[in-house]
Amino acid sequence: xxxLRTEQQSQEPLDLIRFQLDEFVLxxxxxxxxxxxxxxxxxxxxxxxxxxxxxxxxxxxxxxPIVKKTEMVFVRGDSVILxxxxxx
Amino acid sequence: MSESPVTVQPSQEQQPQTKDPSAPNVEDLYLESYAFTTxxxxxxxxxxxxxxxxxxxxxxxxxxxxxxxxANLVLQDVVERIYLNDESNTPKKxxxxxxxxxMVRGENVVMLGELDIDKEDDHLYELEQIPxxxxxxxxxxxxxKTIKDxxxxxxxxxxxxxxxxxxxxxxx
Amino acid sequence: MLFxxxxxxxxxxxxxxxxxxxxxxxxxxxxxxxxxxxKIDNISTVNEGKYPHLKSVKTLFIxxxxxxxxxxxxxxxxxxxxxxxxxxxxxVQSAK
Numbered sequence: 001x002x003x004l005r006t007e008q009q010s011q012e013p014l015d016l017i018r019f020q021l022d023e024f025v026l027x028x029x030x031x032x033x034x035x036x037x038x039x040x041x042x043x044x045x046x047x048x049x050x051x052x053x054x055x056x057x058x059x060x061x062x063x064x065p066i067v068k069k070t071e072m073v074f075v076r077g078d079s080v081i082l083x084x085x086x087x088x
Numbered sequence: 089m090s091e092s093p094v095t096v097q098p099s100q101e102q103q104p105q106t107k108d109p110s111a112p113n114v115e116d117l118y119l120e121s122y123a124f125t126t127x128x129x130x131x132x133x134x135x136x137x138x139x140x141x142x143x144x145x146x147x148x149x150x151x152x153x154x155x156x157x158x159a160n161l162v163l164q165d166v167v168e169r170i171y172l173n174d175e176s177n178t179p180k181k182x183x184x185x186x187x188x189x190x191m192v193r194g195e196n197v198v199m200l201g202e203l204d205i206d207k208e209d210d211h212l213y214e215l216e217q218i219p220x221x222x223x224x225x226x227x228x229x230x231x232x233k234t235i236k237d238x239x240x241x242x243x244x245x246x247x248x249x250x251x252x253x254x255x256x257x258x259x260x
Numbered sequence: 261m262l263f264x265x266x267x268x269x270x271x272x273x274x275x276x277x278x279x280x281x282x283x284x285x286x287x288x289x290x291x292x293x294x295x296x297x298x299k300i301d302n303i304s305t306v307n308e309g310k311y312p313h314l315k316s317v318k319t320l321f322i323x324x325x326x327x328x329x330x331x332x333x334x335x336x337x338x339x340x341x342x343x344x345x346x347x348x349x350x351x352v353q354s355a356k
Contacts, residue, residue, distance in 0.1 A: 011354065018350050021343045031280065031328070032250040041342040043262045044353045047296075049342060051334060060244035072337050074263070074330040076296070079280070081251060124268060129291045129299040129321055139313055143326075147313070159297065159323060171312065178309040198279070198326045201303075201317035211312040260281050260326075 017042050017083055025050070026086040029079045032058040034065075036086055037073070046077035126157045133202045138163070141198040145231070145259035147171070148190060149203070158194035166190045170223040171215075172230070181216045183223025198260045231259055262349045266342065267292035267330075276306065276331040277322060283310065285320065296324035 017025075020039050027035045027048070037053025051072050056065040133152050140148045140161065150166035169184040238254035245252045267289070276286045277298060284306035291299035300320045305311065314320075 014350065014353070018347060021346060022339075030251050030253060032245045032252040040337065040339045041262065041266065041346040043346070043349055047263050049263075049266070049337070051337070051339065055329075058245065058248065058250050060241045060248075070329075070331050072332050072334040074266075074332070076324070076327050076329070078325070079328055124264075124291060124293055126293045126295065126297055129293060129297060132319070133321070139317065141311065147311075149313075159321075169313075171310075173310065179312050194323070195325070197323050198281075199320055199322045201314065201320040203313075204316045204318050207316035208313065209316075211315055215312075258281075 014042075014044060017046075017048075020083070020085055024086045024088050026084045027075060028081040028084075029075070030081060031079065032060075033079075034058075035073070035075060036088065037070075040072075043077070046080040046083070048075050048077070048080070048083075049073070050075065126159060127155075130155050130159065130200065133200070137203045137205055137208070138200055139203055140192060140200050141260055142192065142196045143198055143258050143260050144196070145227075148187070148192070149208075150190065152200075156194075159197050159200070160194045161190075161192040161197065161200070163190045163192065168220075170220065170227050172218075172223060172226050179215055181218050181223065181226075182212065183218050183220040185220035234259065261294070262345055263296060264292065264294050265345070267296065267298070269338075270332060270336055273332060273336045275300070277327055278329040278331070279322070279326050280328045281326070285314075285322070287320070290319065293324075296327070298322045298324065298327070298330070 017039070023039060024036060025039045027050070029035060034056040035050060035053055036056070037050030040049045040051050042048040049072065053070045053073050055068040055070060057068070058065045130152070134154065136152060138150065138152045140163065142148065147169050148163060148166050149169060150163035153162045153164050155161045166187040166189065167184050168187050169182055171179040172181040174180045235254075235256055242252050242254050270289050271291065273289055274286070275289045276284055277300065278284045285300060285303050286306055287300035287303035289298060290301045298321070300322065301318070303314065303317060303320050305314050
């Protein structure tokens with residue numbers, strides 16, 4: 001592994017989110033929810049804006065999650081648990 | 089930060105009690121110099137009838153007298169009203185009581201709305217009024233049930249790796 | 261401050277605010293502050309009979325901390341600008 005530090009090398013956790021700009025991400029949220037969508041913007045609080053998004057609301061029962069579509073949504077950072085690159 | 093919250097002192101704006109009709113509207117002056125501050129958002133509701141929803145689910149109705157950048161509020165002639173819902177979550181009954189002057193700490197505020205005093209009581213005609221003490225008791229039972237249900241739900245969801253943290257003080 | 265500026269560009273647009281207690285409030289965004297507290301005009305509640313007095317509310321101040329989502333029209337967002345602003349904000353933050 002190279003010890004050279006290039007600008008492209010990730011240096012802090014939030015850089016991973018930066019690389020996902022304009023890509024699809026899966027955001028796991030408090031309140032038993034997940035949101036999939038194209039990342040349009042974020043800040044250091046993990047506030048983010050997603051487009052072409054789908055929200056999944058899970059239930060404690062063994063049923064399929066409720067899916068809600070939304071064209072453009074702002075997600076408040078204090079609900080965010082994790083952000084992961086997503087396909088689709 | 090470009091707008092320092094320290095410079096916003098709403099209480100000073102409220103001091104002139106005698107109204108000079110030629111003086112510019114306080115709200116307009118405010119919006120001009122402090123657009124996009126908490127103060128600018130609430131200043132228009134000062135001395136008007138407002139409702140405040142608190143995090144513990146309480147509904148307060150009163151006259152907003154002053155506030156600060158944290159949305160700490162002082163309300164006068166507060167009436168607390170409890171709405172009781174049926175199984176389908178539509179309100180059926182209400183109870184209310186006079187509470188007087190309240191100072192509300194901003195962190196407990198969920199929302200604050202300015203009321204249209206011509207319409208504010210319209211929805212009450214469809215509801216049955218019951219004594220406040222009775223409403224309070226029923227609400228206590230309802231809250232206990234919510235807390236119990238949410239705890240069970242939270243546990244089940246956690247088993248599935250889903251976080252649904254329910255805070256007992258958040259009953260709004 | 262990025263989203264503070266972002267919401268300022270959405271002023272006078274129609275938005276739907278979903279709170280952490282699941283209620284949805286639709287209306288015209290009138291103001292925003294540094295804590296992302298929102299002021300909404302001409303409100304209508306989307307799915308809730310829980311707060312019947314909201315019918316008589318003209319303008320509503322919502323504390324930012326109780327917000328879960330804000331839905332908006334895609335046409336009111338300049339995506340390229342927002343992405344660039346996010347990159348710039350990240351740069352500023354990492355320099356701190």
